[in-house]
Amino acid sequence: MFRWAGSKRKQVERLAEYWSADFERYVEPFAGSACLFLHLNPDHALIADKNADLIEAYQVIIDSPDEVFQAMVRKKRIASTYYYLRKQDPEKMTRFDRAVRFLYLNRNCFNGIYRTNRQGTFNVPFSKASACRYLTKREFMDSVECLRKAEFRDWDFGTTLRYVRAGDFVYLDPPYMVDSRRMFNEYGKKPFTPEDLHRLKCHLEKIDERGASFVVSYADCKEARDLGEDWQLKRMRVRRHIAGFSDARRSAYEVLITNIEK
Ligand SMILES: C[S@@+](CC[C@H](N)C(=O)[O-])C[C@H]1O[C@@H](n2cnc3c(N)ncnc32)[C@H](O)[C@@H]1O
Structure with a gap:
């Protein structure tokens, strides 16, 4: 439906391995193009973004x-x-x-x-x-059928995550602080800050305590290792062009942080 900087379109197959139809609901607090949601087409979803x-x-x-x-x-x-x-x-x-x-x-x-x-x-x-x-037109209308199964909210991720309950699957793809340091205003007025990352870390603990499951995508960096220190952390190679210029297209590593046993 939408193109989005930092879209996970090329990684949906790998991310989908963490999803199962047994989850009661799909929750995505940093939606952007919501391409994983559109790929999975779950029956119930809460989709949010600060934009x-x-x-x-x-x-x-x-x-x-x-x-x-x-x-x-x-x-x-x-x-x-x-x-x-x-x-x-x-x-x-x-x-x-x-x-x-x-x-x-x-x-x-x-x-x-x-x-x-x-x-x-x-x-x-x-x-x-x-x-x-x-x-x-057919592709557009098929996507709309999927969108209709979700509730859409323009919330900060902290609000969205307060609604997480047992049995939910939460996919989190926050802006990378490493990138927001370099690129002012990529996603809106205020880039993702160290305080946001700290809030996110506290929320992961709460999601787990409530009996819900989560997967976080993040750039492979010191901040990610800190964010994932209590969880499983898997490193993977990806092609990125976040900066939007062809000479910045490069292969990089990202990490997945999850409480799902695999
Ligand atoms: C990396 S993008 C998500 C990309 C998405 N996974 C996709 O495949 O298109 C990060 C998103 O987080 C949103 N965002 C930034 N700060 C946020 C916040 N505090 N709360 C909620 N969303 C936020 C941005 O508007 C942006 O759409």
Whole structure:
């Protein structure tokens, strides 16, 4: 549905090994494109992200999929249309138009990066239509069928995790602090901080105490080893292009931190 910086699209098969249909609910507090959720297609889910524009777009797509799809494909995939829409003030638009704008900009911007300036204005440049194909109507509607089974919330992860209960499977893919140190504003106004990472660590303990299961994806770094010191930690090789520039595409290591016995 959406392209997203740091998307785990290429890793869904490996991550799916931790999921089983016996889990009662799927919970994802750092949703982004929610590609693991869309791949697993669980019957019940709670999907959240601090990015309120993203969550609103999901909600509008669920309510009016046909209309959103038609409105998006009617817009020309050329620089002038893109910059005209980018210039619009989302605050002055209807929910519907805001969601169409969000989806259109997401599909036509450089590398699917969500980045705002200090005023919170989306400022990613245009990318040629050939760089990213649109979903077909069938693919779009199939994704909507999956989205309809979830509750969507624009919450900080701390709020989402307070709703975790026994039998839940929680997939956590926070922004990497290593990256947010280098790239101001990749995901929104405030990058992920050491305090956020500490909060996350405390929450992992609580998820486990409640009888729920979790899997965390994180960059392989000192912070990850600290975050996962009480849990199983598995290192894996991935291809990344977080910075959005071809010379920054490189093979790197990430870790999975989990309380699931495998
Ligand atoms: C690495 S991305 C998730 C990518 C996702 N797994 C995918 O495959 O597309 C991290 C996400 O966390 C969100 N985020 C950042 N800080 C957050 C917070 N404090 N609470 C909830 N979400 C947050 C960002 O908006 C971003 O969408």
